[in-house]
Amino acid sequence: MSIYTPEYKPNGKEVAVITTNKGVIKVKLAGNDAPIHVGNFVELAEKGFYNGLKFHRHEPNFVIQGGCPNTRDLTPEQVKNGYPGLGTGNPGYSIKGEWTTNPNNRHQDGTLAMARSSSPDSAGSQFYFCLGSQAFLDGNYTVFGDPVDQESMDVIHSLRKGDEILSIEIENKD
Numbered sequence: 001m002s003i004y005t006p007e008y009k010p011n012g013k014e015v016a017v018i019t020t021n022k023g024v025i026k027v028k029l030a031g032n033d034a035p036i037h038v039g040n041f042v043e044l045a046e047k048g049f050y051n052g053l054k055f056h057r058h059e060p061n062f063v064i065q066g067g068c069p070n071t072r073d074l075t076p077e078q079v080k081n082g083y084p085g086l087g088t089g090n091p092g093y094s095i096k097g098e099w100t101t102n103p104n105n106r107h108q109d110g111t112l113a114m115a116r117s118s119s120p121d122s123a124g125s126q127f128y129f130c131l132g133s134q135a136f137l138d139g140n141y142t143v144f145g146d147p148v149d150q151e152s153m154d155v156i157h158s159l160r161k162g163d164e165i166l167s168i169e170i171e172n173k174d
Contacts, residue, residue: 003121004093006039013172014042016112016145018050021164023155025129027112027145029170033102037114037123037144040095044125045168049091054079055163056086062134064159065115067126076162090124097121098142105143107134110153112145129156 010031018025031038044050052072056079057065070089071079079086097120099105107113107130115126123142130137147153 001090001092001094001122004040004095006036006043006095008039008042008046010035010038010042011173014038015148015171016041016045017169017171019166019168020155020159021166022158023151025152025155026148027152028148029112029145030102030104030143033104034098034142034144036095036098037142040124041114041127041144042170042173044091045170048167049125050165050168053165055159055161055165057128058159058161059131061132063128063130064156065126065128066165067115069125076164080160080162087126090126092124094119094122094124097123098144099138099140102142102144105138107137107141107143108146109133110147110156111143112147113137113141113143116141129159131157 012032014029016027029038054071055066068089070085111130114123116123
């Protein structure tokens with residue numbers, strides 16, 4: 001799979017407004033620390049890539065994961081029950097890992113980071129929110145945002161398998 005470099009260059013002020021069926025999560029994106037990941041996420045969000053996708057993985061006290069396009073045409077019940085191919089989808093490319101260059105690459109409660117396979121440069125569209133501190137992930141996965149308020153944290157902690165991303169809008173792009 002080819003390595004993609006996003007055209008969008010973050011300004012460091014972007015905020016993702018992730019509307020789910022459980023509520024709204026506002027995330028301050030770390031464009032200065034992880035410009036490839038933020039640029040990629042912004043481009044996918046602007047294209048509507050995430051709209052209608054479901055969270056396909058929930059590990060209590062670990063992560064809630066979404067962004068797999070294989071969930072798009074599934075019902076929440078199909079996702080909850082486990083469906084072949086969940087967690088294997090991507091946007092058709094991958095991006096370069098940035099955890100070694102990100103000076104603030106810390107997986108804390110609520111942190112937004114990009115999922116990947118065992119290959120270091122295999123992230124694409126799947127992301128996760130940490131459900132508690134996960135320091136052991138710091139040296140292997142790229143953190144690219146943090147929730148801005150307690151309401152966002154509450155929504156993150158309420159998410160489960162099958163919950164839906166209704167839309168993602170990016171504020172402060174210019």
